[in-house]
Amino acid sequence: MSTVAGISYRMVIGRRRIWLMVLLPAGLIALAVLLRMLGSADERSALMLMQIFGVGTMLPLLGLIAGTGVIAPEIDDGTIVHLLSKPISRPAIAITKFGVAASLLALFGALPAFAAAYLLVGMEAGIAFGFAVGAFAGGLAYAALFLLLGVITKHAVAIGIAYALIWESVVGVFVPGARNFSIQQWAQSVAFQFNTSGFFTKPSVGIGFALIAIAVVTVGAVLWAGQRLRSFTLAGEE
Amino acid sequence: MTAISTPEPAGVIHDIGYRHYDGARLGRGHARVALTRHSLRGAFGLGRSFRAKVMPFVLLVIMLLPAIVSIAGMALAQQRGPVIDYPNFAATMSVVLAIFLATQSPVLVAPDLRFRVLPLYFSRPVTVGDYVVAKVTAMSLALLILQWLPLTVTFVGELLVNPPGDPGTGRYLASMVLSVVYSLMLACLGLAIASLTPRRGLGVAAVIAFYLFTTAVSQVLTEILGSMSQDDSAGWALLINPFYLVDAVQVWLTGASAAMGNSYPGGASGPVAALGIVALTALGGAVLILRYRKAASA
Numbered sequence: 314m315s316t317v318a319g320i321s322y323r324m325v326i327g328r329r330r331i332w333l334m335v336l337l338p339a340g341l342i343a344l345a346v347l348l349r350m351l352g353s354a355d356e357r358s359a360l361m362l363m364q365i366f367g368v369g370t371m372l373p374l375l376g377l378i379a380g381t382g383v384i385a386p387e388i389d390d391g392t393i394v395h396l397l398s399k400p401i402s403r404p405a406i407a408i409t410k411f412g413v414a415a416s417l418l419a420l421f422g423a424l425p426a427f428a429a430a431y432l433l434v435g436m437e438a439g440i441a442f443g444f445a446v447g448a449f450a451g452g453l454a455y456a457a458l459f460l461l462l463g464v465i466t467k468h469a470v471a472i473g474i475a476y477a478l479i480w481e482s483v484v485g486v487f488v489p490g491a492r493n494f495s496i497q498q499w500a501q502s503v504a505f506q507f508n509t510s511g512f513f514t515k516p517s518v519g520i521g522f523a524l525i526a527i528a529v530v531t532v533g534a535v536l537w538a539g540q541r542l543r544s545f546t547l548a549g550e551e
Numbered sequence: 552m553t554a555i556s557t558p559e560p561a562g563v564i565h566d567i568g569y570r571h572y573d574g575a576r577l578g579r580g581h582a583r584v585a586l587t588r589h590s591l592r593g594a595f596g597l598g599r600s601f602r603a604k605v606m607p608f609v610l611l612v613i614m615l616l617p618a619i620v621s622i623a624g625m626a627l628a629q630q631r632g633p634v635i636d637y638p639n640f641a642a643t644m645s646v647v648l649a650i651f652l653a654t655q656s657p658v659l660v661a662p663d664l665r666f667r668v669l670p671l672y673f674s675r676p677v678t679v680g681d682y683v684v685a686k687v688t689a690m691s692l693a694l695l696i697l698q699w700l701p702l703t704v705t706f707v708g709e710l711l712v713n714p715p716g717d718p719g720t721g722r723y724l725a726s727m728v729l730s731v732v733y734s735l736m737l738a739c740l741g742l743a744i745a746s747l748t749p750r751r752g753l754g755v756a757a758v759i760a761f762y763l764f765t766t767a768v769s770q771v772l773t774e775i776l777g778s779m780s781q782d783d784s785a786g787w788a789l790l791i792n793p794f795y796l797v798d799a800v801q802v803w804l805t806g807a808s809a810a811m812g813n814s815y816p817g818g819a820s821g822p823v824a825a826l827g828i829v830a831l832t833a834l835g836g837a838v839l840i841l842r843y844r845k846a847a848s849a
Contacts, residue, residue, distance in 0.1 A: 335758070344771060347772075353778075358779065365771050366767045366768070370764065370767035374759070374760050374763060378756050382753075389752070466604065468606070470756050471755055474654075474759045475650060
């Protein structure tokens with residue numbers, strides 16, 4: 314298992330992919346520093362930074378890059394057959410790869426979210442802690458979902474951005490019901506639980522629903538990915 | 552009967568039917584046109600599998616939705632003006648254009664890099680410059696189709712419905728010119744970013760990351776600076792978003808309203824935005840040329 318994890322880590326960290334993974338949290342922290350220097354290090358700015366940049370932009374992108382990154386290149390190159398020909402259970406491969414993606418999201422997503430919010434407001438109003446937990450919870454769901462997409466289709470990244478941009482951002486704004494099926498909203502709902510700031514408007518998704526949804530999506534997607542790997546066929550280049 | 556005969560000649564060139572090409576040599580110009588045409592078809596998935604066509608055509612349909620709503624609205628309410636004013640169309644629909652750019656740019660550049668066929672291209676009369684110009688032209692044309700089609704459908708609809716008042720001919724023509732600027736800038740940027748990796752998936756992620764990153768940074772800074780009532784700085788922060796660069800130039804030159812209710816700072820912002828567009832486009836072009844010079848020798 315540690316070999317499978319090692320290969321997956323190397324696939325994301327050891328290649329150009331890592332630059333994108335580093336650039337996004339670096340941008341978040343740079344923005345926090347800039348806002349501090351501009352003298353607007355208050356709860357409102359911290360919330361805005363976390364909601365628009367942290368959860369709204371960085372988290373889905375990191376989820377996309379890490380979630381598809383742990384498996385899609387292997388499928389693309391066809392080297393996945395070496396892994397699949399070993400006597401390792403396919404669901405175990407899926408679970409290991411999910412673990413790798415989730416740990417990367419914690420490192421590049423949740424931790425910088427905490428750092429950026431801490432730079433602005435310290436531990437005030439539970440913003441830093443709340444968004445770190447929220448980003449981690451949302452990261453789990455994104456990692457699992459995009460891992461599954463990576464196994465199912467070669468167009469995983471394209472479908473992933475269509476989901477994150479059109480469904481979560483555009484449809485979610487106009488159709489309130491669509492927010493129930495938005496990982497970003499679940500992450501915000503989790504972050505809201507730790508919040509004591511009056512500037513944070515209550516997310517439209519309840520915490521009970523959000524937690525169950527995160528659990529169902531995460532477990533369901535990883536299990537389904539494992540199931541797909543059991544009957545995996547390599548498709549040729551189009 | 553003698554056992555030993557003269558030895559067979561060691562090497563024989565068999566005639567296996569290769570034919571010479573005796574037709575006309577169409578030359579470099581023709582190769583350029585062919586490459587552009589092939590790339591443009593590829594951007595819409597034409598000549599590829601059904602799956603490759605889904606994304607570009609779904610996005611084209613989404614771009615046409617405001618046109619349908621506008622025509623229906625003008626017919627029912629008998630009022631002039633589409634839901635999105637012509638010059639603001641591209642900036643308002645920026646998400647769709649960005650997704651198209653992100654998903655289709657790697658389609659144009661990734662396979663040639665991945666399968667290392669570029670030295671084959673460049674062993675023909677096609678030069679690195681030709682290749683880059685062909686790819687940029689194809690992507691720009693694809694983006695132009697995505698904008699010109701809905702704009703023109705809306706305008707024709709407006710003329711046919713003919714509600715009271717003057718038709719927005721001037722604004723329509725301005726938007727047609729403006730979309731050329733959008734297309735060229737976006738094509739250069741998108742292809743430059745996508746050409747940095749031979750992997751399609753990563754290329755898609757990188758282009759969309761650029762769009763989301765600039766959009767989010769500009770939005771965060773604008774809202775926070777606005778809430779500190781530093782309206783001038785807030786207006787400048789808008790210009791971090793490349794789509795609003797073109798929109799700011801549009802406001803500067805035509806004096807029409809800005810997209811999404813933006814307010815750009817007055818004075819120097821128009822010329823600065825124009826410089827920004829030129830700089831971004833040139834940067835994208837330079838990255839492409841350097842990238843392909845390197846790939847040609849590899």
